[in-house]
Amino acid sequence: MTYVYFLGFFILCLKMDTSLQQEEIICTAPEIENGEVLEEIQEYKEHQVLEFQCDPSFTPADARSPKCTKHGVRAEWSPTPLCEPITCKLQLPGLKGTSYEPAYRNMFLAGEQVTVNCGNNHWIFSHQQVSVVTTCKEDGEWTITPECQEVTCSKRGVPHVSWDSRWQLTLKSGEMTRYGCARGYRRKDDRNDMATCTRDGWHPNPLCQVIACPQPGYPNAGIVGIDLEEYEYKDKVRFICNNGYEGEFTVTCGVNGWSRGLQCTERRCEKPHIDDANFIGDVSESYRQNDHIQYTCKNNVDIIVTLTCEENGWNETQSCSEVLGCGTAPIIADGDLKYARKSNNSHNEMVEYMCQAYYTMEGEPYKTCVNGVWTGHMRCIQPCTVNEDDNRQHNITFKYNGSTYFTHDEIIGFRCARGIPVGSVSLLQRCNSGVIVLPTCQEF
Numbered sequence: 001m002t003y004v005y006f007l008g009f010f011i012l013c014l015k016m017d018t019s020l021q022q023e024e025i026i027c028t029a030p031e032i033e034n035g036e037v038l039e040e041i042q043e044y045k046e047h048q049v050l051e052f053q054c055d056p057s058f059t060p061a062d063a064r065s066p067k068c069t070k071h072g073v074r075a076e077w078s079p080t081p082l083c084e085p086i087t088c089k090l091q092l093p094g095l096k097g098t099s100y101e102p103a104y105r106n107m108f109l110a111g112e113q114v115t116v117n118c119g120n121n122h123w124i125f126s127h128q129q130v131s132v133v134t135t136c137k138e139d140g141e142w143t144i145t146p147e148c149q150e151v152t153c154s155k156r157g158v159p160h161v162s163w164d165s166r167w168q169l170t171l172k173s174g175e176m177t178r179y180g181c182a183r184g185y186r187r188k189d190d191r192n193d194m195a196t197c198t199r200d201g202w203h204p205n206p207l208c209q210v211i212a213c214p215q216p217g218y219p220n221a222g223i224v225g226i227d228l229e230e231y232e233y234k235d236k237v238r239f240i241c242n243n244g245y246e247g248e249f250t251v252t253c254g255v256n257g258w259s260r261g262l263q264c265t266e267r268r269c270e271k272p273h274i275d276d277a278n279f280i281g282d283v284s285e286s287y288r289q290n291d292h293i294q295y296t297c298k299n300n301v302d303i304i305v306t307l308t309c310e311e312n313g314w315n316e317t318q319s320c321s322e323v324l325g326c327g328t329a330p331i332i333a334d335g336d337l338k339y340a341r342k343s344n345n346s347h348n349e350m351v352e353y354m355c356q357a358y359y360t361m362e363g364e365p366y367k368t369c370v371n372g373v374w375t376g377h378m379r380c381i382q383p384c385t386v387n388e389d390d391n392r393q394h395n396i397t398f399k400y401n402g403s404t405y406f407t408h409d410e411i412i413g414f415r416c417a418r419g420i421p422v423g424s425v426s427l428l429q430r431c432n433s434g435v436i437v438l439p440t441c442q443e444f
Contacts, residue, residue, distance in 0.1 A: 025075045027068035034058045035083035044068040046075070054083035057110045057138050086110050088136035090146060097122035098148040110138045118148035121173040127151065127199055153197035160185040160208040161195075171197040181208035184233040186255065213253035220245045220264040225437050226426040235424050241265075244289035269309035276320040280304065303347075305370060308377070316373040324372030325349075334359050334380035345369045355380035360408040381408040382434030395419060395441040399427070406431045419443035 025046035029037050035054040044050065050066040061082040069078040090106045097119040108114060118130045125132050125144055134144040151173035155163050164178040171177060176194045181187055185208040196203045211233035216223075221239040231237065231253045241247045241264035249262040268286045272293070278301075280294040287293065287309040294306050297320030308315040328343050329351040338352040345351070349369045355361050363378035384406045391397055399413035406412050414427045418441065421427060425439040 025068065025070045027075045027077055030077060030081055032081050032083060035060075035081070046070055050077060050081055052081050057086050058083040059086045059140065060084075086138060086140045088112075088140055088142055090114065095147055097150065098146070100146070108136045110136050110140075112136050114142075114146060116144075116146045116148065121151050122148035123151055123199065124148050127201075151197070151199050153202055158202065158207060160206075173197055173199060179207060184211055185209060186211050211253065211255060213258050216251055216258050216261070218261050218264070220266070221247075221249075221261075224432060225430060226428050228426070232424070267309075267311060269314055272307060272314060274320060303371070306375075308375070310377050315377060316370060316375050319371075326369035326372055326374055329367060330374055332378065332380065334382065335361075335378075338365075347371060353378060358383035358405040358407055383407050384410075384412075384431035384434055384436040386412070386436065386438070390438060391417070394438045395443065396427075396439060406436070408433060412436065414439055416441035 027044040027046075027048070027050075029039075029042050029044070030050070032052055032054075035052055035058065038051040038053055046068050048068045050068070052060075052066075054060055061084045062079040064079055066077040066079055066081045069076055071078075087107045087109055090100060090108070092100075092104070092106045094100055099117045101115040101117065113133050113135050115131065115133050116124055118124050120130075123129060124147070132144055134142045134146050137143060153171050153173075155161075155166070155169050155171075155177075160182040162180045162182060164180070168177070174197065176196045178193055179187075179195045180193070187193060188204040188206060188209050192204075195207050213231045213235070215227055215229055215231070216237055218239055220242045222242060224238040224240055227237075233253055233255075235253045236250050237253075238250045239248060239261065245264035245266050247262055247264045251261045252259045267289045269289075269291070271283060271285050271287075274295060276298045277295045278298060280296065283293070289309050289311065291309045292306055293309075294304055296302075296304055299320060325347055326345045326349070328341055329337060329345065332353060335353050335355045338354045347369055350366050353361075353365045353367070359380040359382060361378060362381055364376060365378055367374045367376035367378075369375075385404055386398075386402070386406070387404055395417050396414045397417045399415045402412065408431055410431045412429050412431065414429070416427075420441060421439055422442045423440055425437055427439050429436050429439070
């Protein structure tokens with residue numbers, strides 16, 4: 001009898017357990033503070049996922065999505081769907097060189113601000129800033145990362161610099177290293193070969209600068225071509241001595257400035273020795289070009305003879321012989337008499353000259369017969385010619401409407417037919433005694 005009773009009780013319990021196992025697990029949609037469920041579902045089955053979102057300035061407390069989960073005989077959401085305020089975090093204590101105001105908080109809500117202060121050898125946001133205010137955003141990030149960076153300088157990519165040591169490629173603020181400069185460049189401070197890392201980068205700045213020479217000047221000489229305010233390394237400048245002086249030379253811009261130029265030698269005429277002559281006024285032992293001296297002959301004091309010191313000496317033969325006339329006026333290169341030529345010209349008779357087209361007259365256009373000798377000096381200076389072949393060869397054309405001929409001392413402007421100018425010759429050139437230096441352009 002007892003056996004039958006226990007067997008019946010066991011069968012009843014077994015049926016109740018089977019009934020509970022067959023009962024379905026149901027989770028109801030929760031009420032989420034500072035958030036909301038995205039789906040219009042009131043009941044969720046086991047293992048279904050709850051989709052929800054948090055209000056602005058809040059974020060899910062757990063990154064995992066909540067699932068309807070059986071816990072014993074109960075149905076629960078795991079993890080629990082919660083929304084917590086979005087916060088920005090600070091690392092305390094701050095990294096080396098970094099401090100905060102306020103100093104002892106490491107959690108901040110959206111909209112709250114922190115002042116970040118950096119040490120002398122650190123920066124934030126830019127190399128020149130040592131303090132900045134940063135704000136916590138609604139996504140939990142700071143408007144400016146609240147970390148100070150150490151001031152450093154890199155040896156990589158510094159133009160025209162050669163470093164004595166390459167093993168340490170990055171230096172900290174205040175550290176120094178020795179350096180040199182590439183060919184054509186010099187240290188900004190010639191007395192100091194050390195580069196120092198600073199908040200603003202390498203000092204001095206720039207470490208190396210192009211070698212340049214100011215416009216050279218030499219007494220009694222002028223530059224051939226267009227003169228510049230400044231010239232670069234290896235540029236050459238040609239000089240011709242002024243009227244009354246002789247010589248020409250070229251100087252080159254180098255590491256130590258201009259190479260040494262020559263001195264112009266002054267042209268002088270020695271005091272003339274004339275028998276039976278009386279000089280008028282003071283007499284010197286030598287005379288400069290274009291100086292004059294006068295004398296009369298003892299046998300004819302009425303005639304005053306004027307001598308001029310010219311490029312090749314006195315302008316005429318000095319003598320006190322009988323006063324003579326002159327023959328046909330001399331021919332000058334690239335010029336002619338303005339009027340008809342005569343075979344005989346009397347003493348003191350004057351003739352006038354003119355130059356060919358485009359030639360420039362230098363000196364007075366007159367010669368005078370003085371005691372059998374023609375006096376007076378002039379010359380016709382040759383023009384410059386630039387033809388289409390020249391232009392084509394240098395890839396240039398005239399800046400303005402130009403002709404083939406240009407007079408002495410005339411300035412001619414050029415421009416590139418294609419490409420850009422190369423070399424040190426300017427696009428603006430001056431005609432000098434038939435010579436003109438043409439610029440060159442190169443097409444890329």
